[in-house]
Amino acid sequence: MNGLLGTASLLRLVLRRDRIRLTVWVLALVGITAASAAGVASTYDTAVKIASYQRNIGSSPASVAMAGPPVALDTIQGIIVYETSLTVLIGVAIMAAMTAVRHTRAEEEVGRTELLASGVVGRHAGTAAAVIVACATSVVIGLGVTASVAAQDFGTGASLLYGASVAALGIVFAAIATVAAQLMSHARTATGATLAVLGAAFALRAIGDVQGSGLVWLSPIGWSQQVLLFDGDRWWPLAVSLLVAALLLVGAGWLTTRRDVGSGVFPDRRGAARAGRSLSSPLGLAWRLQRGTVIAWAVALVLLGLVFGSFSEQLENMVEDNPTLQQYFEQTGGSVTDAFFGTALLFMGLGAAGFAVASALRLHGEEGAGRVEPMLAGQVSRWRMLLSPLVVTLGGAALLVSLGGLGVGIADALVRGSADQVLRLVALSWVQLPAVLVLVGLAVLLLGWAQRATALAWAALGFAVVIGWLGGLLRLPDWVDGLSPFQHLPQVPVEPVALAPLLALTLLGVGLIALGAVGYRRRDIG
Amino acid sequence: MTTAISAHDVVKTFGTTRALDGLDLEVATGEVHGFLGPNGSGKSTTIRILLGLVRADSGETTLLGGDPWRDAATLHRRVAYVPGDVSLWPNLTGGEAIDLLSRLRGGLDERRRAELLERFDLDPTKKARSYSKGNRQKVALVAALASDAELLLLDEPTSGLDPLMEATFQDCVHELRAEGRTVLLSSHILAEAEALCDRVSIIRSGRIVQTGTLAALRQLTRTTVIVSTQQPADGLAGVPGVLRVEHVDGKVHFDVDTDHLDEAMDYLAPLRVTSLVSHPPTLEELFLRQFGESVEPVEPTDTESAGAR
Numbered sequence: 162m163n164g165l166l167g168t169a170s171l172l173r174l175v176l177r178r179d180r181i182r183l184t185v186w187v188l189a190l191v192g193i194t195a196a197s198a199a200g201v202a203s204t205y206d207t208a209v210k211i212a213s214y215q216r217n218i219g220s221s222p223a224s225v226a227m228a229g230p231p232v233a234l235d236t237i238q239g240i241i242v243y244e245t246s247l248t249v250l251i252g253v254a255i256m257a258a259m260t261a262v263r264h265t266r267a268e269e270e271v272g273r274t275e276l277l278a279s280g281v282v283g284r285h286a287g288t289a290a291a292v293i294v295a296c297a298t299s300v301v302i303g304l305g306v307t308a309s310v311a312a313q314d315f316g317t318g319a320s321l322l323y324g325a326s327v328a329a330l331g332i333v334f335a336a337i338a339t340v341a342a343q344l345m346s347h348a349r350t351a352t353g354a355t356l357a358v359l360g361a362a363f364a365l366r367a368i369g370d371v372q373g374s375g376l377v378w379l380s381p382i383g384w385s386q387q388v389l390l391f392d393g394d395r396w397w398p399l400a401v402s403l404l405v406a407a408l409l410l411v412g413a414g415w416l417t418t419r420r421d422v423g424s425g426v427f428p429d430r431r432g433a434a435r436a437g438r439s440l441s442s443p444l445g446l447a448w449r450l451q452r453g454t455v456i457a458w459a460v461a462l463v464l465l466g467l468v469f470g471s472f473s474e475q476l477e478n479m480v481e482d483n484p485t486l487q488q489y490f491e492q493t494g495g496s497v498t499d500a501f502f503g504t505a506l507l508f509m510g511l512g513a514a515g516f517a518v519a520s521a522l523r524l525h526g527e528e529g530a531g532r533v534e535p536m537l538a539g540q541v542s543r544w545r546m547l548l549s550p551l552v553v554t555l556g557g558a559a560l561l562v563s564l565g566g567l568g569v570g571i572a573d574a575l576v577r578g579s580a581d582q583v584l585r586l587v588a589l590s591w592v593q594l595p596a597v598l599v600l601v602g603l604a605v606l607l608l609g610w611a612q613r614a615t616a617l618a619w620a621a622l623g624f625a626v627v628i629g630w631l632g633g634l635l636r637l638p639d640w641v642d643g644l645s646p647f648q649h650l651p652q653v654p655v656e657p658v659a660l661a662p663l664l665a666l667t668l669l670g671v672g673l674i675a676l677g678a679v680g681y682r683r684r685d686i687g
Numbered sequence: 688m689t690t691a692i693s694a695h696d697v698v699k700t701f702g703t704t705r706a707l708d709g710l711d712l713e714v715a716t717g718e719v720h721g722f723l724g725p726n727g728s729g730k731s732t733t734i735r736i737l738l739g740l741v742r743a744d745s746g747e748t749t750l751l752g753g754d755p756w757r758d759a760a761t762l763h764r765r766v767a768y769v770p771g772d773v774s775l776w777p778n779l780t781g782g783e784a785i786d787l788l789s790r791l792r793g794g795l796d797e798r799r800r801a802e803l804l805e806r807f808d809l810d811p812t813k814k815a816r817s818y819s820k821g822n823r824q825k826v827a828l829v830a831a832l833a834s835d836a837e838l839l840l841l842d843e844p845t846s847g848l849d850p851l852m853e854a855t856f857q858d859c860v861h862e863l864r865a866e867g868r869t870v871l872l873s874s875h876i877l878a879e880a881e882a883l884c885d886r887v888s889i890i891r892s893g894r895i896v897q898t899g900t901l902a903a904l905r906q907l908t909r910t911t912v913i914v915s916t917q918q919p920a921d922g923l924a925g926v927p928g929v930l931r932v933e934h935v936d937g938k939v940h941f942d943v944d945t946d947h948l949d950e951a952m953d954y955l956a957p958l959r960v961t962s963l964v965s966h967p968p969t970l971e972e973l974f975l976r977q978f979g980e981s982v983e984p985v986e987p988t989d990t991e992s993a994g995a996r
Contacts, residue, residue, distance in 0.1 A: 432780035434812045436784075537738070538768035
């Protein structure tokens with residue numbers, strides 16, 4: 162096994178570089194699972210509440226689409242799995258994908274692999290080290306999940322099986338990312354391709370779970386959820402996960418031997434000898450660099466919107482069949498579809514915020530790579546350097562929420578046969594933008610004054626996503642919830658569009674950007 | 688003489704590191720000025736201050752009559768820059784990067800762009816991520832040389848270029864000089880500075896230790912002489928300024944401080960010289976003397992030298 166020579170040393174290198182990053186991943190995912198499991202347990206603490214949960218939420222296709230197979234919802238443990246599994250599954254998949262690409266293709270792209278490969282290091286050692294770390298971290302997260310749910314009377318067998326199902330998905334995505342890293346010559350595209358697979362896996366299992374069809378077996382997330390905790394406790398679906406992961410890794414190893422260090426399997430094409438007219442300003446460059454990302458996000462949010470929108474009719478039927486829910490919605494004054502649309506629009510807002518934070522921090526990466534200096538050496542002022550890319554960031558975010566709203570509206574129009582909601586949903590999607598602006602403002606502030614702390618902008622985004630996704634489950638004090646700008650938005654369309662909070666958030670966002678710009682003008686570059 | 692660049696007593700610290708420690712630099716309009724020093728001596732920091740990328744803690748800096756920090760964007764219309772380690776946008780082609788960088792400066796000479804691509808043998812249709820270091824360097828060079836900038840700041844511009852391209856680069860700099868443009872050329876390749884520069888400044892630990900024409904700097908050091916005489920030159924070591932006397936194959940090799948050269952010649956002449964070879968110190972020797980041995984900087988005797996005020 163000469164190809165693996167030196168793996169142990171590289172393993173230590175990967176662990177040394179990622180000790181903080183991986184610790185944060187483990188603590189965040191295990192912490193969220195433990196907190197939300199405890200939250201669920203204390204919310205549904207009587208048999209009556211559990212029965213009502215099963216009747217109302219467990220039978221809603223929208224909830225099944227977002228959570229997984231509705232099994233064993235007559236037990237509190239079943240509800241805990243139903244409420245917590247998708248969050249930790251998606252989290253572990255993203256962790257594994259990013260870790261695997263970061264230590265394979267990303268290293269190769271900057272040329273460090275070449276430096277190591279010239280030493281006594283086997284051809285597969287770098288990949289092996291990355292895969293081992295990604296898989297081991299998945300297992301650690303799985304064990305954390307096991308411990309978290311064991312505290313909720315899961316019993317040893319079910320606790321272990323839940324943890325194993327989480328770890329298995331991490332291992333599958335480490336393998337998928339490793340193959341992507343062989344195929345693509347660019348870390349960004351390799352990560353993007355892997356996340357696209359994750360999106361497809363989510364969509365396949367969502368449709369499969371709602372239909373109760375075999376489509377879930379095409380999805381790695383499906384394999385992990387088909388262990389059917391408390392409804393059979395099956396271990397064998399995880400064998401499918403491990404077998405597929407093993408095949409993918411063998412495939413990745415084979416691809417490694419068929420290509421040169423530094424290049425992907427898909428070769429680079431030639432390009433234009435002259436720059437187009439638009440590529441003559443920082444704005445033109447920002448658009449050129451980000452248009453691929455904008456398009457990918459747009460496709461993702463339109464699809465998500467279509468999935469959401471297609472449930473609207475079923476929701477109305479569900480409420481009609483259920484006097485309790487009917488009463489509830491009459492009291493609050495909203496309709497069930499409006500409440501559901503509100504959640505859908507919030508997800509669009511969070512998605513757009515994900516794009517916007519990455520886009521705003523792009524300048525930080527460009528500076529680190531030494532590509533800002535030659536631009537500032539031209540006739541480009543600091544203001545223009547900082548603010549031009551923000552046009553793409555904010556314009557992109559507005560486009561993304563609009564398209565998400567449009568997706569919901571179109572699917573809704575198709576299932577109900579009436580297009581009266583389409584324009585309303587597109588317009589209401591803009592309510593999300595002030596909150597996105599605040600997160601962008603934070604990123605710009607950090608860019609201007611505390612470059613080394615730009616990760617805080619990611620932390621704020623992660624926090625907003627967790628609060629938005631799990632909401633009341635975590636039972637955090639109001640002021641902690643209130644740290645997410647999305648918590649201050651009026652909950653349209655149930656609530657009317659209140660201008661005061663939107664204006665306040667907008668002013669805060671603009672203020673943060675202005676403050677950041679002042680810092681960016683004053684500081685050293687590079 | 689008008690000055691293109693003047694820096695006086697510039698200090699810049701990064702944390703506890705004192706990158707520039709009272710730097711003085713004067714570059715006259717129309718000259719090719721060599722900026723020499725070992726790695727980490729402050730060459731790049733100086734250039735980045737001149738570009739307004741980094742702000743000096745104290746001291747005065749003038750670039751083309753303006754303040755390089757305050758007037759950065761407007762001054763850059765007249766300045767072209769080539770960094771030592773060129774990083775390009777991986778998914779842009781070389782040709783696109785050249786156009787972008789030129790347009791950000793305010794335009795380029797189309798005819799010259801085409802001619803330079805030819806001379807540097809650069810394929811503009813390849814994506815930047817597939818370029819070697821040398822090719823990335825060529826992209827930045829073509830963008831800078833195709834501009835009509837009055838002042839070119841070149842930070843180790845030939846690192847990664849092969850000798851053929853190095854020669855092309857030297858031709859280009861000669862042309863710039865003929866057109867009356869000013870070049871600040873940071874380098875540690877001494878042959879390059881010797882071939883191109885009117886004057887050089889040598890920087891060490893954030894200070895300029897010597898400035899002057901090459902001729903003046905050579906005055907400050909020793910000439911190597913190989914001589915054979917009919918009568919033994921045994922007393923040579925006693926002549927003031929003569930060092931390292933060695934007898935090899937009947938010839939005498941020695942170094943002599945340049946300002947004592949005439950005394951050595953006076954001593955040798957009566958001994959009936961049969962052959963004599965002497966060569967002036969190369970910049971290499973100057974450099975080694977400055978950095979290799981722990982010799983204190985020689986106080987300049989030439990009025991043009993060191994920190995002209």
